[in-house]
Amino acid sequence: EDYGAQLDPRGHEYLTRIRDSAVRMDSLICDLLGYDKVAREKPRLEDVSLDHAIRLSLQTLASQIQASQARIHISPDLPAVRANESTLVQALTNLLSNGLKFVPPGATPVLEISSSRLGDTVRLEIRDHGIGIPPEHHQRVFEIFERVSDPIYPGNGIGLPISRIGIERMGGKIGVISTPGYGSTFWIELPAVPTLPASPPADSQVALNP
Numbered sequence: 001e002d003y004g005a006q007l008d009p010r011g012h013e014y015l016t017r018i019r020d021s022a023v024r025m026d027s028l029i030c031d032l033l034g035y036d037k038v039a040r041e042k043p044r045l046e047d048v049s050l051d052h053a054i055r056l057s058l059q060t061l062a063s064q065i066q067a068s069q070a071r072i073h074i075s076p077d078l079p080a081v082r083a084n085e086s087t088l089v090q091a092l093t094n095l096l097s098n099g100l101k102f103v104p105p106g107a108t109p110v111l112e113i114s115s116s117r118l119g120d121t122v123r124l125e126i127r128d129h130g131i132g133i134p135p136e137h138h139q140r141v142f143e144i145f146e147r148v149s150d151p152i153y154p155g156n157g158i159g160l161p162i163s164r165i166g167i168e169r170m171g172g173k174i175g176v177i178s179t180p181g182y183g184s185t186f187w188i189e190l191p192a193v194p195t196l197p198a199s200p201p202a203d204s205q206v207a208l209n210p
Helices: 009-040 050-060 061-070 085-099 157-170
Strands: 046-047 071-074 080-083 108-120 121-127 173-178 184-190
Touching: 046 050, 046 085, 046 121, 050 061, 050 080, 050 085, 061 085, 071 157, 080 085, 080 173, 085 108, 085 121, 085 157, 085 184, 157 184
Parallel strands: 071 108
Antiparallel strands: 046 080, 108 121, 121 184, 173 184
16 A cells, blocks of 8 residues: 555466465465364364354355355254354354355355155255265265365365264264265254153043052
């Protein structure tokens, strides 16, 4: 601001590089601090509505959704799970953000969010129609600093590891099913909220042994 008018085109180019590098470094440091916090803290579990957690994540991504004109379909009646709300929202935000980001150039992101009950656990799936991930990289994407996408896509390889460690710290699992060119389905499994047994009718009688 003070000396821009005195710089020639090459000076402006150098200054732009310095600025962009500083922005990337700031983002990396913030993500590393977030990863360290999730890795060290033992989350307090509570009953968390998946529908509410998804809505909070989408609010965080509102500007990205609006800019990309993304279409998002959420199945009704998403259940509750045993989790930590802030940790779950952070993990979901990372997964949803990837679905919005990793699409072919010029394509409109489409996300489909659904859930199913698997015994004592709930499985939440986030399906996109993006660029997909080769099978040999399905595990690598959850390791810190591992980037398998084209450099044209922004990111530093920390978002998915933060999601993985957060879900695992809550006693859950995370994974991906993906084929290059056909999109990805990221899934998480968390303990279901136990359902109370139905109360007996008011006029029922309990048999007693004599």
